[in-house]
Amino acid sequence: MPNEFHSQLVALLPRLRVQALALTRNRAAAEDLVQDAVANALAAQDSFTPGTNFAAWMHRILRNRFISTLRKQRDTTDIEDLPQGAFAVAATHEDRLVLKELGRAVNKLPVDQREALFMVVLQGLSYEEVAAATGCAVGTAKSRVFRARRQLQAWLMGEDRPAPRSDAPRAEASRDKDRSARLGEAFPGA
Amino acid sequence: MDEDKERSRDKDSAEEEAAPAQPERPSGPEGAFDVWLHDRLHQLYDSVTKEPIPPELAALIEADKRKREKG
Incomplete structure (x- = not known):
């Protein structure tokens, strides 16, 4: 199960990066958000039920992390940029x-x-x-x-x-x- | 984000029924725009998905994987 969890996580990273960019509108903040969400997911992996929707579970973690980060540092990283x-x-x-x-x-x-x-x-x-x-x-x-x-x-x-x-x-x-x-x-x- | 969420949540309930059941099947002028939008969004953001995994993130996942395999 751990191997499967980690390989699923790695495979999902490109999509998480896009979701993070959608939320933050900022490349650096998006990278930080993905890193934090991955750390949270690794810590909470025992709460994931194998066979259920891993992508949805992971997207929720990233989203929750974004919301909690936003509450702590409201708009301090609101520098929009576009993929070059x-x-x-x-x-x-x-x-x-x-x-x-x-x-x-x-x-x-x-x-x-x-x-x-x-x-x-x-x-x-x-x-x-x-x-x-x-x-x-x-x-x-x-x-x-x-x-x-x-x-x-x-x-x-x-x-x-x-x-x-x-x-x-x-x-x-x-x-x-x-x-x-x-x-x-x-x-x-x- | 909270303000955005609240603003759009109000609209969500009112407009849920107004949204077409199958917006993925473009037709007419709106459909033509949607196809154009689809292609341009991919042009704009696909590079983001193709970037390599940052080394520190790969190391974080790999370290956890090894720890789990040992434990």
């Missing part, structure tokens, strides 16, 4: 701008929506697994992912912004136009 690897391989300057804009928008989502979106899209978890890992109803998990997608669509397409006033600064209207053009090229269906 993606920008290195982005084909064009326009691609990098779109990715940066998406990354900033993702970081603006409520944490529970971002977490659920990452779990479904990046980790390929089912809504049932998201619900088990985050301690919510399946319908709530669906709702969070649905609202995250629609919110990102609204932000990225500028749908939630009031129409510029006639006396609004030209620069803002120009920025909106540039953004729509970028997204229009990157996302032909928009």
Whole structure:
């Protein structure tokens, strides 16, 4: 059993890292969170029932650790950053701008929506697994992912912004136009 | 996070029923955006999952594994 526990833990680490990034929005804080959660899991491994959902158990530990850490040091590490690897391989300057804009928008989502979106899209978890890992109803998990997608669509397409006033600064209207053009090229269906 | 949680929890109960049963089956303009979003999120964050395990974390797990095997 110990061998199985440790191999399951190692196999899950990439997913835990993504979940930690969804929660913290900060690479260094995410690494610390994963390390702390792993230490907690190792200490509590006798409480895990073999044959039950290890990923959900581990995700809950990481989530609880995040919440308790947040309570202790509220917002002291609220420095958002984005994975730099993606920008290195982005084909064009326009691609990098779109990715940066998406990354900033993702970081603006409520944490529970971002977490659920990452779990479904990046980790390929089912809504049932998201619900088990985050301690919510399946319908709530669906709702969070649905609202995250629609919110990102609204932000990225500028749908939630009031129409510029006639006396609004030209620069803002120009920025909106540039953004729509970028997204229009990157996302032909928009 | 607590404020975010509380804000969205209020909406959760009200909007649970409004969420489509199968949002994983994109169709129409929203579906096209969802496919685009799926691809761009992977482009943005896949590098995170491919990074090697930090040595101190690997050592922590390995040490516990050896301790358990002995004990």
